[in-house]
Amino acid sequence: MNVQRKEVHGWRKWFAFLRNRCPRCGQGRIFAGQFQMNDPCPVCGLIFQREEGYFLGSMYFGYMFGCLFIGGGFFLLSWLLPTWNDYAIVGVIVGVYLLLVPFVFRRSRSSWIYFDRWGCLGDVSDGAYEKAAKLNAQHD
Numbered sequence: 001m002n003v004q005r006k007e008v009h010g011w012r013k014w015f016a017f018l019r020n021r022c023p024r025c026g027q028g029r030i031f032a033g034q035f036q037m038n039d040p041c042p043v044c045g046l047i048f049q050r051e052e053g054y055f056l057g058s059m060y061f062g063y064m065f066g067c068l069f070i071g072g073g074f075f076l077l078s079w080l081l082p083t084w085n086d087y088a089i090v091g092v093i094v095g096v097y098l099l100l101v102p103f104v105f106r107r108s109r110s111s112w113i114y115f116d117r118w119g120c121l122g123d124v125s126d127g128a129y130e131k132a133a134k135l136n137a138q139h140d
């Protein structure tokens, strides 16, 4: 593992965020597969899951994305298709939203990681899990 500690800033950080890359180095992929995460970052070693239950916070982002998509989609389709029944419109939107669940899952976790690191860049708030994971990474 190449240990790179330099933090990306500015538009590079936004570009890394949009591509689901590591918030510290901007290069390492956060996800190894559709739902599987790379933890720690394969480039800089940043541990994404700072503590047990860490990604519970990503549910807030998932909820927000769902509300925006379903609520906004309902009003948009109601405007575009005024003759359709409201239940049919909701059914279509929820069906499309279910197809987007993998994307929403990844975007929610990525957003949570960036939001959390925006509030606390350093490792001061490391929990016991992250400290133990760092010790394990040093011994590998």
Ligand SMILES: [Zn+2]
Pocket (backbone or CB within 6 Å): 022, 023, 024, 025, 026, 027, 028, 041, 042, 043, 044, 045, 046
């Ligand atoms: Zn990284």
